Amino acid sequence: MTKDPNKGYIALLGWSLSAIEAAENFDRRYVVVAPDWAEEYCKKHDIPYVSWNFERLNDRSMEIAETLNEMGVDVAIPLYEETVEWAGAINSLLLDNPRLYGQSLLLRDKALMKRRAQLGGIRVGIFEEAHDKDDVVRFLKRVNQTLLKLDGDPNDPIHLKAFDKAGCLGHRVIRTPDEVDTIPDEEFPVLMESHLDGWEFAVEAWVHDGKIVFLNISEYVTLGYSVFVPASPELEQYRPQITAQIEKLIKTFDIEFGLIHPEYFVTSDGEMYFGEVAYRPPGFKVFELLERVYGFNAYQASMLVFDPKASAEEVKAFFPKEVEDANGYAGCFGVYPRRRVVSRLEIPEEVEDHPYFESHELTPPMEETVTKRTAFGTHWGLIYFKGEDPHQLRDLLKHQEDLDFYV
Amino acid sequence: MTEHPETNSATQPPPDGDKLTGLLVKLDEAIQLLDAARDFAKPGKLGRVLDTARRVMMQPGGCAAMEARAEALETAGLFLGSDWATPQYLVPSLTTHALKSADPNSVVIESLSELRLLAVAMGDYRHPMISAEQAHHYLTQAMALNLWLLFGAPSEAERETQGRLAQLPRLLFQHLAERIGYEHIIDQLIDEIWRILRQRPLQVEPVKQMITQIAICQANPAIDLGASGQGADRLVSSLFGTTQACREDPGIDIYRQRLESMDQSALQYEASGFARAMHDTGLVSPYHAVLMRHLLEHSDHLLAEAIGLSSTGRDCLLCYRELVHALIRSGVYPATPQAIYGLALMLERGILYQPPVAPAMWRQLGLTLSEWSQQRLSMAHGDAVSPRARLLEGVLCMLGLPLGVGQGNNPTCQSARALSMWAYNDPDYLLQMVAWAARDDEIVMHFEGQPISSRESLSGVATELPMDLDAVSLLVVPHLDRIYAEMGRRCIGREGDPHRWVNPEFHGWWSGRGFRINVDVATGQLDGLEDFLRHFYAAYHPYYNGNQPLIHPQPAGIAVTDSAARFIGWHAITLLRVNLDPQDVMRVYFYNPNNDSGQDWGDEVKVSTAGNGERFGEASLPFEQLASRLYIFHFDPLERGELATITQQELDRVIGHVHRSWGADRVPATDLQASQGVDGA
Incomplete structure (x- = not known):
């Protein structure tokens, strides 16, 4: 697509073909910032x-910011968790706003993030940092004491998450002190959270000029397995409250522009x-x-709201009206093999015929023996569904958990 | 199919027609996305197209729908960056492997490529790279080669690897056959069988299977073959109803009873009928074996008639009467009929007159097979007869048809070549090898004075024990392969190509100790090509070597190229003869251990296997063309004469072939500059 030199020049941090394709078909100039293994591919395809190798920030980190600045790049967009603080550092130079770097660090560390949220008056569960296994056992006991459990009652589980990893990576659920022994030492330090019984959902909110311009609610059918959009009417009824929460979040974290992707629980009392x-x-x-x-x-949407040269009119014209403009419900399911030994991929007939x-996006198995899942693990590929009825879609997604895709 | 009560409560599954319509909407959407994507993004859009196409093709009428979309699919970039993007180079025999694959995407893309070629063949799609005739030709060959898909249900193995997917290639081939017509397939298949049989391979099982397929086809009233299939009669009858007394394929026992009541002239009639069919096709009917055993009790005259011997063979039979009778008794059964053909050709070769051969055959008759040898033979060839009889059949066939040895689907061309060379040139040595391997499970050869035992050598070139081989190869090749690899290991550290030392030690004293190679081993670049060629002409071309015919078979190395003249790999062959062919073209006749020598090496170089003066099993090329694929040859260093004074024109033609094929990216910088200079001048 022809590029408009009056609009922003955007750097994409990290390698994502979907993002590159979106940028290619958008009217803004762009550049991909990625490790050197991508060079040959980019040359070949004229990208x-x-x-740049994104390792830990160090003395040389200014180099990339200056390179992009000299090229006339206006803003950098992080595509992965690991590039979030890089974007913060680079944008603080490009946009001449040193605060952006601090903000990105806050968004990278789950413990800091929770404290900041708490300070902003946002409700969070009980959480604590753990440096070793003893910390975990202590926290498990204390949480369950708080819940007035007696000895012998089944414990409420706690959740363990790595400080700085995306989504379900390194996420474990612990119910008994015995299970603590299964955590490898190298996973510490971790963030521990109490379990909240409720409805978990995620939000994708595009923010421009400090205001929400599009807010999607993604409904999880089962965390780590399935999600669909837009959410069912039962969850959408909370949209006013959810919007209020997001506005609070934007204020607390001082977010002026960009795409945020928070996760919430709504408990039975709303x-x-x-x-x-x-x-x-x-992800997902x-x-x-x-x-x-x-x-x-959605990548173009992000480029738009990050672009300091985008006008309010352009942004308004870009986004549709939430829920009303959706032409159905779309969901996906992450497949994990259920058997210990598998020989081939076979999509169940009832799925294909639905x-x-x-x-x-499933691929034939590379190995016959399925590695035992520790933590939440990674799924082997996604299956996509789309239909008119949110309840049928939700049940369908749930039902996939009982099926074998690898036999 | 288990329906989940929750999921399907709202909607009933639509009828089949609607299902196809619904799928086609999704497919067209997916094709559109692929079409719109930039090249680098296309791989990401492929999965959805392939998966939806798979589901479409599983529906009734689905293949027709895909055929109609063939052009749109290709334009959208479905084949981009894959071998299927250049349909003119596709090889029909590779379809089988792709269609049997456990990977759904391989099956689907292969199927879509066939449907695309169908659209081209039908004139609905004008393709820039392949003509309707070529497409038609390709499809008929592919179908002939995959006849099992048209007429057979999925085997257990297919079901295990492919599951429901196994149905897809069958639906595809039914559609292809309906559009192209069954008659084309059968005729093509018949031509193909004759082409293979003219090379007289030792292993005829695949050919027999194809002939059986045709017989089944002919017998099925539901299949209208039209005027086609005429040429199949000789093939089918050579196996199932060769003579008057077994015309209706009555079964072995009834035929044996009929023989009992025949008089001399009736037996004579049977004998000559079988002999004619056998020498015509190279295939032997199980009934023929019954007759042979019956005739042992009658006259040698009838026996010679039934083997179809000339006066040479008859002499040999009469000279070694006891031995031949013993060979028939121990080696010719209805389950080992090919032994008769091997026996016939062995007698015709007169090799029994070489002093060690007859006693070595007696040793073979009494040979005790090791446990391991018996197991291997039963595993690969079944237990319809004893392993010893199976091996004897193999020995007779190899001695009768030295050029029929094939390497199977294994990287053991060197070992296959050695066996063939010994059977051709040194038959008692071959028999010695068989005895060591089959009886002792060990072969010892010497390399520069040092013994090498196959038992102590760790590994061969082949990583797995080969199974798809004739009986002799089955037992001997594993030993030879390990010894060959060990000889190679002992050359590690020497400068240059190890074949210089390995070939003469491995094959026999007659392999020339002189050695030339035109590739620099370190860089892979062409090296001294012109001198190499002049020397090759001087050593082998009768016009330049004093009209000396080639005496012993010589090992040589060639660079094999595909039909697009692209380099595939290095390969071992044997140079057998250099003669003028019936058209007065100087030709090299050679042995290729590959199972089918009729190959298209690209750039107009097509290896011929019949029609240019070839003997059974020989491959041939005009001298220039063979020279253009040669990279290693041996010569007698004492006979090294002057470099041949070939004309620059002829040399340039050969070098042109080299540069247009495997040598394209091996031209050293200096050569390139020189040739640019010539072009510029």
């Missing part, structure tokens, strides 16, 4: 590219608990689901 927030595109291909139902490209079934 604008700057080589109270919202903040889980965490990420300053990058969500929620962007693709949004494009299936709303027709807009009118809601769209496509899948």
